[in-house]
Amino acid sequence: MKQSLSTQEAQRVASTHIGVVGGGQLGLMLGEAAQQMGFPGLVVLDPTPQSPASAVAEQLVGSLKDPVALQQLAARVDILTYEIEHINTEALSALQKQGYTLYPAPSLLAIIQNKYRQKEFLSQRGIPVAPFLSIDTPADLEIAIERWGFPLVLKAKKDAYDGRGNARINSRDDIEAAFQKLGDRELYVEQCLDLEKELGVMVARNVRGEIATHPVVEMIHARDICHIVLAPAPIDPAFQQEVQEIARRTIADLEGVGIFGIEFFLDKQGKIWLNEIAPRPHNLGHYTIEACETSQFEQHLRAVTDLSLGSTAMRYPAAVMINILGERNGPADPRWSKPYDAERVFVHLYGKRETKIDRKMGHITVVGDNLQDVYEQAKEARAALSI
Structure with a gap:
């Protein structure tokens, strides 16, 4: 929700034009936050005409990796940011060298885009990550098997998200299929941890180095996609504190500016491991x-424009977010089988015209006093919607 701004901050907001590389649902919600805060308007770059963000922002139609399109976007704005990480870091670095302001920095993005390089960066700084090994030859996988046994996860180093780029290896019988799935991509392998829960936290850092974390949440995945979020995570407060401390240290080490989604594992021995970072x-x-009190989208805008960071306190004792994932392929046609409580149930549809199986079409957030009750209400609300 909108937080108050000082007179100086309000003047900065009113005079700062922001460009976003990517015009999907994250760009849409950034645009909505920018409107509420009083920014003069967002300009987004996206290859799909009438992208979700175009409902609240001006859109340039073009490839996210096209240096010319990126230059055109940068020339229109004061600050450039992005809502997707699979973009052209070389072109962004060139823009930065020309004097354009860009957050998070292209050098940080280059680390995060390559998941193996990300693991190396974290491991070298003492951040707990699952044991990993680069797979440069078939013999390297044998080293991993000898070292850790099964199960293992074979992973693509680049262009992997929502489980696309992962292949689980439970025994030798799975090895051939795993390599076939991931083709000739650059690969690494991770030891599988015995998981109790998957956790996540949003952490923001502004230009002057102030850091704020939102509450730690539990993530429940469906087909490797973050499907349900329970806030706050039903875990021991000591784990909440540990995850937030690791998140703050990680973003400080990266010298990150903006908001970052960090995923963690909690294993059955009570150990916290950082899984991956989204910039x-x-x-x-x-x-x-x-x-x-402050949404992740407002916090991101505050961070990249070097405003003071907003309060991350929860306004309700409990909240549950459930993704609206596509269940078929064809034109989107949202329909409700029964009404919902608009005071406690908040529905966000992203305006995508075509639905596809597992495509993120929207999300529902339910708030209340008891996490279990709210969880049940969220599942009921989702079941009442077809799309």
């Missing part, structure tokens, strides 16, 4: 729009 707003933080 942008994240699905795990959608609940913050209604449930927290």
